[in-house]
Structures are given as structure tokens and as C-alpha cells.
Amino acid sequence: MTDPQQKQPGDALEAGLIEKAKQGDAQAFQALYDKHKRRVYSLCLRMTSNTAEAEDLTQEAFLQLYRKIGTFRGESAFSTWLHRLSVNVVLMHLRKKSLPVVSLEETTQVGEEDTPKKDFGAEDLALAGSIDRLQLQKAVDDLPPGYRTIFVLHDVEGYEHNEIATIVGCSIGNSKSQLHKARMKLRDLLRMKRSEKAQKS
Amino acid sequence: MTCVELQESLIENDSGGTAAQRAHLRDCPHCAGLVADLLVIACAAGELRAAHEPGPHVWNSIETSLRREGIIKPFARRSLLPSLTGSWSWTGWALPAAAVVLITIGILVRPHAPPPGVVTGGVTSQPASDAALEASVAGLNDNDLLAEVAEQAPALQAQYTENLRNVNDYIRDAKYSLDANPNDEDAHRALMDAYQEKAMLFEMALDRSLP
Missing domain, CATH: 1.10.10.10 (Winged helix-like DNA-binding domain superfamily/Winged helix DNA-binding domain)
Structure with missing residues (x-):
């Protein structure tokens, strides 16, 4: 995954958007969404293979993120934080549906x-x-x-x-x-x- | 190393780069093809990372929830409201205040407008309303609005400029018709619609986050 310590181009801009979002700025929320929506949605879609579920999960991931954005201190990359949160949202969803997140089989033998x-x-x-x-x-x-x-x-x-x-x-x-x-x-x-x-x- | 052993070893070393793996792959085109295919699949997977776009309604739902939960702050939406400590003069406050007055008058007056052709004492009841609306509109400074839009959302400046020009043309045409015939009900209605349209334009900038 992205190295949290490695500064990426646009980090300063994103940091500014995060600060504005913490103050409740609607445009900042939307700009952050626009920047990351494709990656989050694609993750949700690949893991569920269902567009409606993927859109619901994308919405849920961003809502959870924005509810917690006040606690973001910038020690880790924002994208890393968002994608980890998105993965958790999807896995939680799969577990609720009783779908296997991973096979219970522990063997490393090739069948x-x-x-x-x-x-x-x-x-x-x-x-x-x-x-x-x-x-x-x-x-x-x-x-x-x-x-x-x-x-x-x-x-x-x-x-x-x-x-x-x-x-x-x-x-x-x-x-x-x-x-x-x-x-x-x-x-x-x-x-x-x-x-x-x-x-x- | 057999073919099965090679496959087992790929779990730990998927590139086939160990000495034992390389030795087997040199002599086994079948396994060499397998390793090549698996590497192609692994490399191609990265293209799926941001391959899809969610529908626009996803953001709409998120924004609605954020507003309902108070996470998007009302003051952040009213970006046109000048700060008392900012560089705005009292005329800056006149802009939103006039818009509010205009909208209120529009709402109060509009339902009481008589149907076309209803004239009281030879003069319609609307000129007074028109005058009130005109007075309110006079307090709306297009330049202040455009300057604020330019600062807050430069990409929308051209759109707001165009919309203001259209609505001002609309007002001018309606007034021209009314001057020609003060009892023209359609002209009265057109003028009120034009004022309300202008008020709506200011309201959009005041009450909504600039999209």
C-alpha cells in the first residue's frame, strides 16, 4: 500500500481540503469525494460484483470517513485511511451476508x-x-x-x-x-x- | 523439482525466481507458461483499481446525510455572507438582506396577484408590488455577487455572469412592455417572474453551496 511517510504531489492541496472539511465545508467534502470515489467504488464493486451494493457501500464508507474526519491527524496518508476503512465496510457487509471473506481452509497444499x-x-x-x-x-x-x-x-x-x-x-x-x-x-x-x-x- | 512441487513453491515465491524454480522452468515449457500467465494476471489486476465511476446519486445521498447530521455546517454553505471582521463594507450586508426581502415580498405578493384582466379602478393592483420588488432588486449588486462567486468558485463565474445577463435582459424587456402599456397583465406577470428569477439566482448563491 501507499507509504504513509512518502509525500505525494497534491498532498498539500488535500491537507487543505481536509482542514476545510473538518470545519464543515461542503465543497471540501465533495472535492475529497471526487478525488477518491473511483478507487473506493471500484474496490466495492470488485469485492461484491454488484453495482447497487457497491454504491451503497461507497456511500457508507464516505459517510463513516466524514463522520470521523475530525479525528484525522495526518499521521497516515488520507487515502490509506480511506481505503482501509472502505475494505472494512465491505468485509463487514460480506460477513453480514454470511459470505466467506476468506476460505476456512488453512492448507497450503496445492490440490x-x-x-x-x-x-x-x-x-x-x-x-x-x-x-x-x-x-x-x-x-x-x-x-x-x-x-x-x-x-x-x-x-x-x-x-x-x-x-x-x-x-x-x-x-x-x-x-x-x-x-x-x-x-x-x-x-x-x-x-x-x-x-x-x-x-x- | 516436479511440476506439482513447482506449483507448491509458487505460493511462497510467485515469480519463479528461486534457483530450483528457474532450473525447472528452463526444462518445462508447460510450467514456464503457467508462471508467465500468473504474472500477467497479477500485473493486469492493477488496471481494475479505479476502473469504475459511481452514479451521481451516490454523492447526492452522501451530501443529504451530511447536511441532515449537521456535518456540513450551515455557515459553510452561506459562503456569500460577509464576515463582520472581513473586508466587506455595510453594502456587503445589503446584498443578502435585500435578497431575503425580495424573496419574502415575492412570496407574499405572488399568491394575491389577480388573474389576467382583473382591474381595480382602471389600474391593476400590481404596480405597487412591482415597485416594491424593484426597490428590493435595486439593493442587489450584481458585481458583489460576481466578485464573491469569482472568489469562492471561479469555475462558475461565467455561468453566473450569463445567468445574470439573461435575467437582467428579462427584467428590461418586461419593464419596456409595461411602460408601453401599464395595464398589461402579462407584462406585470413577466416582470414579477423576472424579479423572482433574479432573487432565485441570488438565493442559490446564498443558501446553497456553490456547486
Whole structure:
């Protein structure tokens, strides 16, 4: 994730907006929202695969943030704070829906399902350099929720395994194992779709 | 290292960069393809980070909640209200005060306007109202409003300038028609509408956060 100590361009502007927001300035709230809305909403959407839920969760994340903005002291980056809060909002939502945030399976053994699939082994189905965003996001949406959470947090959002373990409440080994399986599953999904497309044409 | 062992090792070292992994990958194109694919997936994932935009109603709902909960402070919305300690003179206070008077008069007068064609003693009851409205509008200083907009929301200055020009043209046209025919009900109505429109313009700037 973003290094809290590393100053980014625009930090001074954002600090000014945060101070104005603390005083109840409507424009400052909106400017902060405009700056971060895409990242927060995309996170919510990837983790829920549902636009209505993602919008509700985006709203909830920003409301929680703005209610607490008076306590923000700037020791950490605002974006880091917001994104961690957003992740918590989404995970809370998934837990309420009784969806697995992460698989209970703790093993790091690679199961049979994860061994290389000979039926998709043709060289012309190699993914290298040819995944577009739409294909990938459809495949991510098709992941089981437990795999999806870890994949989104690590590969999309850039959290480290130790951070994910803390956020999600699993072991570091489990996070690594789930990520590997998620990528393997995505590979299968992408190759399967490519195979279907090749057969149709 | 076998293919299964390689896959197990990818959990800890997903780039395939250890010596044992490299040795296997040199001799196994199948696993080399697998590692390449997994790296492509990991790299492409970053493109999903801010790929989508929420609908505009999301911010509307947030703003509504913030206002209801008092997190957006009323004084912050009234950015046009001059500070007593600021550089505004008493004329600065006249601007919002005149707008409030204008709006109040508009509200009080409007429902009592007689229907078209109703004339009392040969003269409609509206000229007095028009006069009151005109007097109030006279207290609204376009330049003060534009200066404040320029300071608070420069991007909106052109829009406010255009709107003010239109409404002033509207007032001028209505007054011209009324001068030509003082008993013209449509002209009276048009003039009142124009005044109210101008009042609304000031009210928007006063009572709402400049969008």
C-alpha cells in the first residue's frame, strides 16, 4: 500500500481540503469525494460484483470517513485511511451476508484442481500479454467470494499478505495460498472463455 | 523439482525466481507458461483499481446525510455572507438582506396577484408590488455577487455572469412592455417572474453551496 511517510504531489492541496472539511465545508467534502470515489467504488464493486451494493457501500464508507474526519491527524496518508476503512465496510457487509471473506481452509497444499490443465495447454491459448480489463473483471466476478477478496486486496489494491492477514483475520500462509488459488482459477476461467470464443469463431 | 512441487513453491515465491524454480522452468515449457500467465494476471489486476465511476446519486445521498447530521455546517454553505471582521463594507450586508426581502415580498405578493384582466379602478393592483420588488432588486449588486462567486468558485463565474445577463435582459424587456402599456397583465406577470428569477439566482448563491 501507499507509504504513509512518502509525500505525494497534491498532498498539500488535500491537507487543505481536509482542514476545510473538518470545519464543515461542503465543497471540501465533495472535492475529497471526487478525488477518491473511483478507487473506493471500484474496490466495492470488485469485492461484491454488484453495482447497487457497491454504491451503497461507497456511500457508507464516505459517510463513516466524514463522520470521523475530525479525528484525522495526518499521521497516515488520507487515502490509506480511506481505503482501509472502505475494505472494512465491505468485509463487514460480506460477513453480514454470511459470505466467506476468506476460505476456512488453512492448507497450503496445492490440490488436484490446481494442477496444470492439459486440456487448456495449447500454446495458442497462452494468456501472456493478452488480457484486457473487461475479460479480467468478468473473470474476477466469477471467482468464489473467498478467493476474490484476497485477490482484490493483494493484486488490485496492493496490500501485503501481512496486512491482509490482519484485515481479514487469517494467517499469512492462508492469504498466500488463497491468492495462488485465485490466480490459478482466474487463469482457468480466462483460458476457458478464450477456448469457447475460439470454438465459436 | 516436479511440476506439482513447482506449483507448491509458487505460493511462497510467485515469480519463479528461486534457483530450483528457474532450473525447472528452463526444462518445462508447460510450467514456464503457467508462471508467465500468473504474472500477467497479477500485473493486469492493477488496471481494475479505479476502473469504475459511481452514479451521481451516490454523492447526492452522501451530501443529504451530511447536511441532515449537521456535518456540513450551515455557515459553510452561506459562503456569500460577509464576515463582520472581513473586508466587506455595510453594502456587503445589503446584498443578502435585500435578497431575503425580495424573496419574502415575492412570496407574499405572488399568491394575491389577480388573474389576467382583473382591474381595480382602471389600474391593476400590481404596480405597487412591482415597485416594491424593484426597490428590493435595486439593493442587489450584481458585481458583489460576481466578485464573491469569482472568489469562492471561479469555475462558475461565467455561468453566473450569463445567468445574470439573461435575467437582467428579462427584467428590461418586461419593464419596456409595461411602460408601453401599464395595464398589461402579462407584462406585470413577466416582470414579477423576472424579479423572482433574479432573487432565485441570488438565493442559490446564498443558501446553497456553490456547486
